[in-house]
Amino acid sequence: MQLNHPANVAVIGTGYVGLGTAGLLAHIGHRVTGIDIDQNKIDMLLRGEVPIHEPGLDDLLSSQGDRLTWTTDYSAVRDADVIFICVGTPPGLDGTPDLQYVVSAAASIAEYLNGNAKVIVNKSTVPIGTGDYVQRLLEDHTRAFDPTRHFVVSNPEFLREGTALGDSLYPDRIVLGGQMEALEIMTQLYAPLIDQTFSPPKGAPRPEWFTRPAVIKTSLQSAEMIKYAANAFLALKISFANEISGLCERVGADIEEVAAGIGMDQRIGQRFLQAGLGWGGSCFGKDTQGLISAGREHQYEMPILQAAIDINYRQRRVIIDKLLRHLKTVKGKRVTVLGMAFKPNTDDLRDAPTHDLISQLNRLGASVTAHDPIAMKRAEREWTHLNYTPASSIQEAFERADAVILATEWDDYMTMDWNPLLATMRRPLVIDARNVIRSPINALVEQVGRDAPRGERR
Ligand code: NAD
Secondary structure (H helix, E strand, O other), X not given: OOOOOOOEEEEEOXXXXXXXXXXXXXXXXXXXXXXXXXXXXXXXXXXOOOOOOOOOHHHHHHOOHHHEEEEOOHHHHHHOOEEEEOOOOOEOOOOOEOOHHHHHHHHHHHHOOOOOOEEEEEOOOOOOOHHHHHHHHHHHHOOOOOOOOEEEEEOOOOOOOOOHHHHHHOOOEEEEEOOHHHHHHHHHHOHHHHOOOOOOOOOOOOOOOOOOOEEEEEOHHHHHHHHHHHHHHHHHHHHHHHHHHHXXXXXXXXXXXXXXXXHOOOOOOOOOOOOOOOOOOOOHHHHHHHHHHHHXXXXXXXXXXXXXXXXXXXXXXXXXXXXXXXXXXXXXXXXXXXXXXXXXOOOOOXXXXXXXXXXXXXXXXXXXXXXXXXXXXXXXXXXXXXXXEEOOOHHHHHOOOOEEEEOOOOHHHHHOOHHHHHOOOOOOEEEEOOOOOOOOOOOEEEOOOOOOOOOOOO
């Protein structure tokens, strides 16, 4: 099948992945309709507002003109050559991914399938076998499904929140799983991305070192597994660094030196060896659990992944223990948490380590103040069950605090002048849960897995 260029594309789900996908596909020349069941989100998008915080996304979306439209009406699927499913797959109670949004998206797509050839692309992270399952759902929901003209493809997403634009425009690899004929259509769809023939958008210049992405064509199952295995491996690396960091503290070694030393080995690599509070966000926890539950379904244990999860959650307690070592008790003490989002440059609070920190501090009777440059409004809506006082400024966050925990390494915190702020605290105690404070400050600084370099502590 020869794909028209520009192609008509429907993107189902306008969250972190759907918005990035819609923006990218419009930017490389296609006509894109973003569809969501959340009327509020669509209304915002129609008004030119972006419902999430992602650097550069506003400009990318607003510069697409007629190529990009938004609706809650699934009938746009009728004219689409390619349909991307980008809905959420949150973990169920037992860690198994909840596929209800994928199922309902597939049912809604089925209503508008006709004789026209289409590729239905699953970009959501789903259990291995979901591609076949989606095909069966489509077959069950409509007689129009024709396996010689309708194809299901897996095209997992590897973007990171906070750097989503660069990750989507200049990816290491594009993974495509499914039947060869469908993968050929996907290759045509992505041709401007693969050949890098598009002009970089404002705010996302092409890195000098970047040439073109690798295109990896696999079976549906392998593509689905690649996504899970990639996230699980990255999570594992962080937990490994955290496990080693605990021993570093006990034997007088410094995890930063150790990580640099092992990371220089090209077989290991420098990245994702950062000790600290551990991973968070909507993907690592969910996907490691998802893989374990896939193993469970096949009576196959995955002890390495379970250990990675356990170590990750232990790290949150490690930070509280550091606090208690200095304060003895936090009951009635004012403890400030700097950073609420799970990482800088996003407003995403899903599985943010700060959530656990605040709830542990609540249990211990601390009086918690929290600050985040972007995610605070969202926290006010989503973290109503936690007890904390939102600080309206960094200054307010420091005033009269008995301790400050640096939980998210936002630029605002990395570039602020610490000493005048520390002077307003009751006692200058800083728990640097991300190991990012490099210069001496007038405080007792606790980091993870290391003795602070001489002269950095008072
Ligand atoms: P999200 O929760 O931000 O967005 C999902 C969107 O889908 C919401 O706007 C929701 O209203 C919409 N939706 C739900 N059901 C729908 C339906 N039937 N029809 C139309 N819209 C519907 O989720 P996200 O973070 O974008 O993640 C989407 C998928 O991508 C997940 O499987 C996730 O694991 C995966 N993923 C996420 C990231 C990330 O960094 N967020 C990275 C890679 C992969």
